[in-house]
Amino acid sequence: MMTAEHPFDRAIALHSETGAERTGHTSPDYWNAISPFGGTTAATMLQAMLEHPDRLGEPISLTVNFAGAIKPGNFRVQARPARTGRSTQHWLAQLHQGDDPAPAITATAVFALRRDTWSDTESAMPSHAGPEGLERYAPPMRLPFLERYDIRYVDSHPFAGGASSQTQCWIADVPPRPLDAAGIVAHCDAYIPRIFVRRGRPTPIATVTLTVNFHADAASLAERPCTLAFAQARANAFRGGFHDQEGRLWAEDGRLLATTHQMVWFKE
């Protein structure tokens, strides 16, 4: 390699001797308050599928369920195709730690061979200046993973309060890294929790499930590499200890990279 490995690639790296099970290690670079940043965990689940020798095509959709807290240290990821068709492949994956028989993470995914078809994007990237001239967001808590993202809000400070949870920002890896499917997944969990936005301050939260739907294929990402993305998110509802989040992620040049949604446990 000509360049030093990016901390994100180290964070999602897996090693395998058998092919059936891969082992990884939590990353201090992407540590959150009491467990790893969910975005790297979700990207690691995808990585186990991407590296699998039986993989067909590329990710269309990934759902990651955060069942238990991951502790610092090693973990094991099992990923296997549940069913493979001519052009689509469905995946199951789990992450375990130590001798705990219950998985900390479960995941499913759909992979497919992309085809040339009629296409259109209905969700155009909002037109905003930047990110040069915009201030880099300084989070109220110094969490390691937040140092790994350069986030610049375009309209208002996310803790400004108000009746809408919508935020819009430019986002880039620190240091810069061209987005691939794994990077897109992590970006999709880097949105500030919507309950923080509505309450104007951090509160205890935990994502319980995250889905990423992919709209840009690997060929497009390779042809026109993207190190800067525009991210928009909002919630539909906060109720009974859970709220949702719907997000969109565009490349700097306006390509829609992914749409994402999650359900978040909150205490408030």
Next chain:
Amino acid sequence: MMTAEHPFDRAIALHSETGAERTGHTSPDYWNAISPFGGTTAATMLQAMLEHPDRLGEPISLTVNFAGAIKPGNFRVQARPARTGRSTQHWLAQLHQGDDPAPAITATAVFALRRDTWSDTESAMPSHAGPEGLERYAPPMRLPFLERYDIRYVDSHPFAGGASSQTQCWIADVPPRPLDAAGIVAHCDAYIPRIFVRRGRPTPIATVTLTVNFHADAASLAERPCTLAFAQARANAFRGGFHDQEGRLWAEDGRLLATTHQMVWFKE
């Protein structure tokens, strides 16, 4: 029972002798073109979790992956909690037919005990008259499951074409049935495929993955039963043989019942 069983309840009914595996049968009432309506299949996966003796709480999120075509006849559903915490529970489920070792369906879900918290709904139901006075949608293909929904579009015929895939409609079970979690799941797959809307005609499609995020709890649905819902959906992008769909479902009285997302394979 005082009343005859609703065809939807027959369609998602499961029988069990051991508790570990439940058996069901495809429903002629909810048959689609070449396989069962995905909404009843998704609801059946949820039903297996709802009926499980170890269930904790109620559904927060459900993801169902359509891996293979279901044939007419019996099927087996295995659902098990992958991890149970104090207030949340994560589920894995699969559906098999015959001696096929690969599942036709995989699913994950998060269940939880709802708590009384700060709450707000950002996505208010659009204000539209009806459904009285609006024409019931007559689909171009006579598919059995479409007879089971009374759908009335509020703004334009879904095949009117145009640059937006958004549709808005009133929707009710035929005959009327109070919505519960299973009914909500099926409603979330009853939206007309977005590619039909954009191309102005039916084309070959298949939902590959569907997620439902639940915003109304069982107590609310029991206290104020709802047999009429308002449904809104749109796509963000159509590309490389797949498009997404984002939907919202409100009760007639304005309660947000669910938000839903899917990825759809299409040929065009």
